[in-house]
Every structure is written in C-alpha cells, then in structure tokens.
Amino acid sequence: MGSTNRSTQRTASGLISLILCVLLAIACVGCYQLYTMKEAAIVTQNQLKEQLNEASVELTASQETIAKLQADITEEKNRNYDPVAKRMEFYQVAKQLEDAVLAGTAKCKIAYLTFDDGPYEATSMRFLDVLDQYDVLATFFLLGKNSDLHKEIIKREFYSGHTIANHTFSHQIRNGIYRSVDAFIEDVVKNRDYIQELIGYTTNILRFPGGSPTAGNLKDGIVARLQELGYGYVDWDAEDGDGKLINLSKDEYVENLFNTVHDQKLMVVLLHDYCEGTLEALPEIITGLRERGYIFLPLFYESNVVRKS
Numbered sequence: 001m002g003s004t005n006r007s008t009q010r011t012a013s014g015l016i017s018l019i020l021c022v023l024l025a026i027a028c029v030g031c032y033q034l035y036t037m038k039e040a041a042i043v044t045q046n047q048l049k050e051q052l053n054e055a056s057v058e059l060t061a062s063q064e065t066i067a068k069l070q071a072d073i074t075e076e077k078n079r080n081y082d083p084v085a086k087r088m089e090f091y092q093v094a095k096q097l098e099d100a101v102l103a104g105t106a107k108c109k110i111a112y113l114t115f116d117d118g119p120y121e122a123t124s125m126r127f128l129d130v131l132d133q134y135d136v137l138a139t140f141f142l143l144g145k146n147s148d149l150h151k152e153i154i155k156r157e158f159y160s161g162h163t164i165a166n167h168t169f170s171h172q173i174r175n176g177i178y179r180s181v182d183a184f185i186e187d188v189v190k191n192r193d194y195i196q197e198l199i200g201y202t203t204n205i206l207r208f209p210g211g212s213p214t215a216g217n218l219k220d221g222i223v224a225r226l227q228e229l230g231y232g233y234v235d236w237d238a239e240d241g242d243g244k245l246i247n248l249s250k251d252e253y254v255e256n257l258f259n260t261v262h263d264q265k266l267m268v269v270l271l272h273d274y275c276e277g278t279l280e281a282l283p284e285i286i287t288g289l290r291e292r293g294y295i296f297l298p299l300f301y302e303s304n305v306v307r308k309s
C-alpha cells in the first residue's frame, strides 16, 4: 500500500514537472516571439522614421528650389529675362511639392491665393505691394480691361511672377456669356488673345464667372471646348466673402476666411482685388495661413486643383 502511494506520488510529481516544463517551454517560445515581434516593430519604426526623414529632406530641398526660383522670377526683370521659361521650371518644382503634400510625405500644406475681376485702377497696385512685402506669389483671374494703367498692372503682376489667368473678357453673366457654349468660348478666346498680345503669355487656366456651377447645363459642353483649347479650370474651397459683401470690416473678412479653412492640403482661396477690406485683411490672412502650416504658390496648369474635365 505504502509503495503504491509512493509510486503514485512519484507519477504525480513527474506529471507536474512535465506540465511545468511544457508551460515553461510555451512561455519561452511566447517570450521569444514577443521579443522578435518587438524587434520587428522597432525595425519597421526605424524604417518609417528614415523614410519620413528622407521625405522631409527632399521637401526642404524642393521648398528651397521654389524659394530660389521665386526670387529669380521676382528679381530678374531685365531685358534678357525670359519669364515664360523660368515659369515652366518653377511650375515643375511646384508640382513635385504638391504631389508630396498629397502623398502625405510633405509637412506643409499649399494655399493658392486667387484674385478675381481685376485689374482695378484704384486698388490692384496696393494688393501687389502687400504680396511683395510678404513675398507671396498669387494668381490673378483677369478681365478684358485696357486702359494704360490696367495694362501696367497686368505687366507688373506678370513680371512679379504671379500667374495670369483668364476670367473671360466681359464677365457678363446675365444675357451674355452663358447664352451658349459658343458665346462663352468666344469671350474666353477674346480675353486670352488680349492678354497674349499684351505680355506674350498664353493663359491656360480659367475661372468661370460666378464659379463653374453657374454654367448649368452648358458646363459639359464648355469644358469639352476648353480642353480643346488646352485650358483647365478652377473653382475655390475657401473665401472671405468679398464677392458678395464688399463693406465688411477687416476683422470680419479675416474671420470669414478662417471659417472656411479646414486643414485642406491644397486650398484655393477666392478673393477680389477691388475690396478695400480684403486689402486690409491680407497681411493677417497671409500670416494666419503661414501659422497653420500653409505655403503659397501661384496656380499652374498641371496642378491637381486645376480641373481638365
């Protein structure tokens, strides 16, 4: 009886030892797996960090290139200067930066300031002074205005490196350009030719007066014809409201604008260079957007925000 008990006890303790060994082995394998998983996670994390560093170095490089080209465009205004060739070089770098922003590898965001309906004799030059002062390149959607001063304004906008774009010759929304596709395109071509003759640059970006939805059921037909002309078009996704209300205070324009800024990676801002309130608000708009991580670029045809269909 006694020996049977001892033998049972031996078997039991052997079994317990075996279970303990198995448990220990499982724990060891588990620990090893955890260890290797952690190692793998560290490797992945380091790889990601490396990739991010590389991307930010690349981005800094392209921002530097953009800054240099911007300085070139702004400063080299002598007779041998070819603003069109320099512009193309600039746009290529801008496109790379835009793609990096969209891919999430660039830390900054891009704001395209656009000014519609100009040039204005009373105000446009002062807008240009502020843009110069803050080293910002923007886009002007021009109408067919042809006094000597208007021509001077357009030339200064162009030779400062801003993008010159088309907003139709007449901007006549009622009983005018939206009568038919032909009427609209005729007005676009008239303005394109006028600007081309003045500065030797062929515009290729259009903003529909009132925005593209204003074209209603003509829009598809117009866009097809714009494509044939090598034109893209752009609407906007932020504004200070100066297209509808022209007598607000500076603070109200600033507030309106930032109410429409929602961290858009690429953001097209609609403004008008006839509005005194916007002119006063412009420094705060520029510094406020910079504080939110935006850099400023002029629009270019290849941009992701310029629609081609």
Ligand SMILES: [Zn+2]
Pocket: 116, 117, 167, 171, 209, 210
């Ligand atoms: Zn307009």
